[in-house]
Amino acid sequence: MPRLPLGDWVDSGVDWLLAHMSWLFDAIKTVVEGMYDGINAALAAPEPLLLAGILAVIAWWLRGLVAGVLAFAGFLLIDSLDLWDRAMSTLALVLVATVIALVISIPLGIWAARSRTVSAVVRPALDLLQTMPSMVLLIPAILFFGLGTSAGVIATLIFALAPGVRMTELGIRQVDAELVEAAEAFGTSPRDTLLRVQLPLALPTIMAGVNQVIMLGLSMVVIAGMVGTGGLGGAVNEAIGQLDIGFGFEAGVGIVVLAIYLDRMTSALGTQISPLGRRAAAKARMAGGAKPWNYRPRPAFAVIGVVVLALVAGGMGIFGPSSGTKVNSATDVGKGKNITIGYIPWDEGIASTFLWKEVLEERGYKVTTTQYAAGPLYTGVATGQIDFQTDAWLPTTHAEYWKKYGKQLDDLGSWYGSTSLELTVPSYMKDVNTLADLKTHASEFGGRITGIEPSAGMMGLLKTKVLKEYGLQGSYDVVDGSTPAMLAELQRAYAKKQPIVVTLWSPHWAYSEYKLKKLKDPKNAWGKGDGVHTVARKGFAADNPDVGKWLRDFRMTEGQLTGLEAQIQKSGKGEEQAAVRSWLKQHPGLVDQLAPVT
Amino acid sequence: MSARLEAEHLHKVFGRRPDQAVERLRQGTDREELRADGITAAVVDASFSVAPGEIFVVMGLSGSGKSTLLRMLNGLLEPTAGRVRYDGQDLTALSDRELRAVRARKISMVFQHFALFPHRSVRENAAYGLEVQGVPRAERERRAGEALALCGLAGWEDSWPDELSGGMQQRVGLARALATDADLLLMDESFSALDPLIRRDMQDQLLELQKSLKKTIVFITHDLNEAMRLGDRIAVMRDGRIVQTGTAEDILLRPANDYVASFIQDVDRSRVLTASSVMDTGVDGHEADCACATATPDTPFTDLCALSARLTHPVAVLDEADEVVGVVPQERLVAFLGGESAEEVAAHA
Numbered sequence: 001m002p003r004l005p006l007g008d009w010v011d012s013g014v015d016w017l018l019a020h021m022s023w024l025f026d027a028i029k030t031v032v033e034g035m036y037d038g039i040n041a042a043l044a045a046p047e048p049l050l051l052a053g054i055l056a057v058i059a060w061w062l063r064g065l066v067a068g069v070l071a072f073a074g075f076l077l078i079d080s081l082d083l084w085d086r087a088m089s090t091l092a093l094v095l096v097a098t099v100i101a102l103v104i105s106i107p108l109g110i111w112a113a114r115s116r117t118v119s120a121v122v123r124p125a126l127d128l129l130q131t132m133p134s135m136v137l138l139i140p141a142i143l144f145f146g147l148g149t150s151a152g153v154i155a156t157l158i159f160a161l162a163p164g165v166r167m168t169e170l171g172i173r174q175v176d177a178e179l180v181e182a183a184e185a186f187g188t189s190p191r192d193t194l195l196r197v198q199l200p201l202a203l204p205t206i207m208a209g210v211n212q213v214i215m216l217g218l219s220m221v222v223i224a225g226m227v228g229t230g231g232l233g234g235a236v237n238e239a240i241g242q243l244d245i246g247f248g249f250e251a252g253v254g255i256v257v258l259a260i261y262l263d264r265m266t267s268a269l270g271t272q273i274s275p276l277g278r279r280a281a282a283k284a285r286m287a288g289g290a291k292p293w294n295y296r297p298r299p300a301f302a303v304i305g306v307v308v309l310a311l312v313a314g315g316m317g318i319f320g321p322s323s324g325t326k327v328n329s330a331t332d333v334g335k336g337k338n339i340t341i342g343y344i345p346w347d348e349g350i351a352s353t354f355l356w357k358e359v360l361e362e363r364g365y366k367v368t369t370t371q372y373a374a375g376p377l378y379t380g381v382a383t384g385q386i387d388f389q390t391d392a393w394l395p396t397t398h399a400e401y402w403k404k405y406g407k408q409l410d411d412l413g414s415w416y417g418s419t420s421l422e423l424t425v426p427s428y429m430k431d432v433n434t435l436a437d438l439k440t441h442a443s444e445f446g447g448r449i450t451g452i453e454p455s456a457g458m459m460g461l462l463k464t465k466v467l468k469e470y471g472l473q474g475s476y477d478v479v480d481g482s483t484p485a486m487l488a489e490l491q492r493a494y495a496k497k498q499p500i501v502v503t504l505w506s507p508h509w510a511y512s513e514y515k516l517k518k519l520k521d522p523k524n525a526w527g528k529g530d531g532v533h534t535v536a537r538k539g540f541a542a543d544n545p546d547v548g549k550w551l552r553d554f555r556m557t558e559g560q561l562t563g564l565e566a567q568i569q570k571s572g573k574g575e576e577q578a579a580v581r582s583w584l585k586q587h588p589g590l591v592d593q594l595a596p597v598t
Numbered sequence: 599m600s601a602r603l604e605a606e607h608l609h610k611v612f613g614r615r616p617d618q619a620v621e622r623l624r625q626g627t628d629r630e631e632l633r634a635d636g637i638t639a640a641v642v643d644a645s646f647s648v649a650p651g652e653i654f655v656v657m658g659l660s661g662s663g664k665s666t667l668l669r670m671l672n673g674l675l676e677p678t679a680g681r682v683r684y685d686g687q688d689l690t691a692l693s694d695r696e697l698r699a700v701r702a703r704k705i706s707m708v709f710q711h712f713a714l715f716p717h718r719s720v721r722e723n724a725a726y727g728l729e730v731q732g733v734p735r736a737e738r739e740r741r742a743g744e745a746l747a748l749c750g751l752a753g754w755e756d757s758w759p760d761e762l763s764g765g766m767q768q769r770v771g772l773a774r775a776l777a778t779d780a781d782l783l784l785m786d787e788s789f790s791a792l793d794p795l796i797r798r799d800m801q802d803q804l805l806e807l808q809k810s811l812k813k814t815i816v817f818i819t820h821d822l823n824e825a826m827r828l829g830d831r832i833a834v835m836r837d838g839r840i841v842q843t844g845t846a847e848d849i850l851l852r853p854a855n856d857y858v859a860s861f862i863q864d865v866d867r868s869r870v871l872t873a874s875s876v877m878d879t880g881v882d883g884h885e886a887d888c889a890c891a892t893a894t895p896d897t898p899f900t901d902l903c904a905l906s907a908r909l910t911h912p913v914a915v916l917d918e919a920d921e922v923v924g925v926v927p928q929e930r931l932v933a934f935l936g937g938e939s940a941e942e943v944a945a946h947a
Contacts, residue, residue, distance in 0.1 A: 182713035184674055186727045186778070187702025189695075200717045275717040279758065 014140055022144075029150040032096060036149045040092035048079040051088075055261065057305045062268035074257040082574075083232065083254045090231035091258060093149065093224065094217045097156040101213050105161050106206065109168025110194065119169060126162040134159055134223045139379060142227055147342075147372070147380040152224030152233075160216040167209025171202030200275055207270030214266055218259045228342075228370045228380070232258070238345060238371050239573075240484050247573050331597050333546050334365030341369045342377045342386040346483075347509045348416065348532060349391030351564045352556070354576040356390065358584065359595050360547065374401065375455075381537050382408040387544075388536035388551065393419065396530050397457035397505075408538055414531030415554040416507075416561060420518075421458045421526045423449065423466075424504040426494050427515040434520040435470045438501065442475035450489050450502045454480040458503055461526065469525035478503075490514070507558065509565055550595045560587075600686070601647035602814045603671065603782060608644040608680035610666050613637030616678045629837055640666040642838040644680070650781070651812040655829030656840075657819055663838040664818045668784050671816060672705045673697045684782065702730050706775035710787040712767045714759040720746065720770050721755040727778035738777075745777035746770070748807065765796040772804075776811070785817045789824065801827055822861060826850070826870045834858050847875040851940040859939075867935060871899040873915045876934045877924030892916045895923065899934075902926055 043051065052075035060068030078087045112119040134155055141151040175198050183193045225233025232254045239248030271277030339360060343353040357367045372380060380386040382405035392398050425432050432441055451459050459478065467473045486502050487510065493500035494514050504510060534551045541548025564583050571579035584590055611619045619637045629639050641663040648654040658664045669675040671682055673689055682689045689700060706727065714723050721739060724746050728738035746755060749769040759767055768788060775783055789797045801824065808815070819825050825832050826846040833843045842854035850870055853859040874895035891905055892914045905913045912927040933943045
């Protein structure tokens with residue numbers, strides 16, 4: 001069979017779209033971000049307790065008193081986990097994606113219900129959108145829309161579109177043909193047939209579709225978090241990246257609360273607005289009798305309640321505390337200029353990123369830091385969405401990224417070196433000291449080397465070169481996975497003192513956390529170590545000559561880096577900048593050294 | 599009296615190149631031959647006319663094309679060939695919009711499975727046609743209420759269709775059709791889904807209503823007894839063609855072919871026949887000066903039997919002017935009840 005260059009076609013298609021259709025993507029981006037900002041501002045403005053109250057009143061109206069109380073409790077839980085702002089931004093993201101999905105999918109579903117041709121074309125297209133792994137669509141989404149909300153919304157949207165279209169089509173097709181014929185027999189126009197007969201009768205099915213759209217949207221939130229949408233999805237990603245089980249669980253619980261709330265509300269809304277559903281509900285209430293927990297405010301009361309709470313909320317927002325940061329005018333080089341730093345959740349990345357965040361803020365810059373996976377991070381810097389990142393392992397580990405994006409990036413030089421890649425075992429593996437020793441202990445290790453992401457540079461090196469040098473190909477399998485999974489596996493085996501060999505690199509916090517042994521590489525198969533480089537978008541150093549110079553001169557010693565990493569590790573999640581501050585206090589003069597003011 | 603509704607050489611063909619298929623049918627190609635080519639000729643060359651105030655029944659088994667024929671009359675299906683005229687107006691020449699206007703105002707329809715809108719109350723269902731016409735709410739609710747009362751549903755206006763029995767649901771369907779004041783009612787197996795007793799009730803009620811309303815009705819059924827009960831005239835369909843058109847007695851006594859003859863075997867003749875169709879128009883054997891009971895041409899067959907049992911001579915049939923128009927000897931009654939056709943009875947005499 002000849003090799004079909006499908007991938008090349010896709011590549012050139014994407015390039016063509018980027019070159020010729022960017023105005024369209026920009027327009028879409030503007031709309032999406034406008035909607036998101038609006039909704040997010042509205043959700044974030046009121047006091048959490050008030051908004052929780054509003055949401056609870058809505059639940060009371062739609063489902064009854066118990067639902068109202070539970071909703072209130074759920075949102076209080078989110079607030080008490082300190083996840084309120086993240087939850088609201090996730091809610092805004094899902095709402096925007098849902099609204100856009102419905103605006104597209106309901107008319108499309110109606111059209112498909114009325115035309116077999118449209119239906120036949122739409123169906124495979126939806127299959128493609130829904131089953132194509134979302135990560136595959138994520139990178140083009142970044143290229144088209146840049147990092148952040150719009151890429152996240154579009155990725156969510158694409159995934160969530162299908163049930164909206166399908167359920168609308170199904171709902172309309174399910175309407176008894178004799179009813180449609182009856183409408184026509186009385187001279188109803190096609191438009192009125194749709195509005196008076198088909199849509200009202202299809203409404204329960206369509207609302208089930210809306211419900212599915214929202215649920216799928218929420219399930220995409222975590223994936224969307226990888227492109228920097230923040231919110232609960234971002235929180236989950238950060239937690240996964242740093243193996244922070246507790247925080248991950250908290251963020252997950254936040255998503256679950258949102259999911260249950262949205263699910264119950266939309267399904268109740270389905271019965272509220274569909275004439276048939278309203279009748280069934282009224283019948284059920286009659287049967288149940290007038291008990292206090294069955295009481296539900298009438299729509300008018302519910303609206304009044306929501307409006308009053310909303311007005312109070314709005315009023316409180318005006319008098320709410322406004323945040324400001326103090327800047328010493330003598331060292332105010334940045335004068336409030338915005339700088340965005342992206343980072344991979346690796347320890348040296350977090351440490352150096354928050355170090356620079358603190359230093360630059362002291363110099364009067366406004367700094368935003370966002371966590372990404374390596375791929376999106378490089379894409380973001382290359383497209384100019386992110387100003388710089390400090391965790392580029394060059395020339396070896398990140399060689400693939402450099403090959404693709406190097407031309408759009410400025411290398412500001414290495415600030416730490418050299419690093420090393422290695423296979424590592426716990427120090428209780430007394431007989432295994434070099435790579436050559438692995439050969440005789442293959443059965444003890446089960447013939448497994450626990451690896452990280454298959455896309456990582458060191459994995460390629462390990463499989464193609466290192467194993468071969470030491471004659472290990474036959475006796476060991478390299479297990480692909482992820483960094484967090486590898487670390488979790490290491491932690492598990494370490495606790496039980498079981499044999500394990502993992503891929504690891506220095507610097508890494510695991511070396512201070514556990515007693516580990518780097519396997520010696522006498523044949524130098526791993527090659528020379530990388531330097532950790534700072535990489536900026538093209539032109540960043542020219543736009544910000546001061547920062548550019550500071551970053552070029554940035555160096556850290558192993559003692560400094562591990563000390564800072566340990567401080568951050570000790571302070572815990574969310575306290576990175578505080579940890580940097582207290583570490584800087586122990587190293588007076590370092591700020592002036594890193595960022596001299598001339 | 600000119601016809602209210604005329605069907606002229608109606609054809610409906612499903613499949614590829616329908617026009618060509620119609621041409622082939624006109625040249626005498628068999629329906630089965632077309633079927634082999636994947637073409638279904640549902641209705642072939644159907645012509646009839648319906649007078650104002652008449653109940654015209656189209657009778658046929660399932661697949662005979664009667665429902666397709668009905669749907670061409672109000673344009674729900676476009677005829678492949680042929681014409682439909684309503685009060686002389688050619689419906690097949692109208693645009694979609696004009697056709698919808700005709701359907702909204704002049705032609706109503708009653709469906710087999712009632713086709714009530716489940717999301718509307720009984721009143722809203724009955725008012726549906728008026729709503730489409732754009733009649734203001736107060737007036738259409740008043741008129742819907744009147745139509746429901748006419749159908750015996752006063753007091754049920756605020757109920758929902760699924761709360762009613764099948765018979766009551768079909769009364770709502772009938773009220774919905776009557777409320778628009780359309781003169782032509784198309785009834786598609788409207789009573790077939792009801793159980794036999796309710797069906798009888800509905801037939802009686804329709805005949806009762808018809809006495810005062812004088813609508814023009816095209817009624818589709820597969821039940822010959824129903825056709826005989828309701829129809830002023832009956833068209834029998836088979837394989838897409840109308841094989842015979844006539845009154846109930848015409849069909850019963852003078853079946854056009856073996857198919858119709860086999861069809862009428864199960865019909866309860868005593869319910870259909872009247873004195874006029876069984877009498878011997880020669881006045882032989884009439885006891886002129888007998889003072890005993892006589893019959894009129896409309897006297898039902900069963901009443902004739904009762905009369906005949908009490909007489910030793912044939913029953914005399916008198917017209918409005920008390921002139922003797924015929925006599926019914928007992929053996930003639932027995933012969934007709936035994937299923938003999940008019941010719942067979944004449945041959946014996």
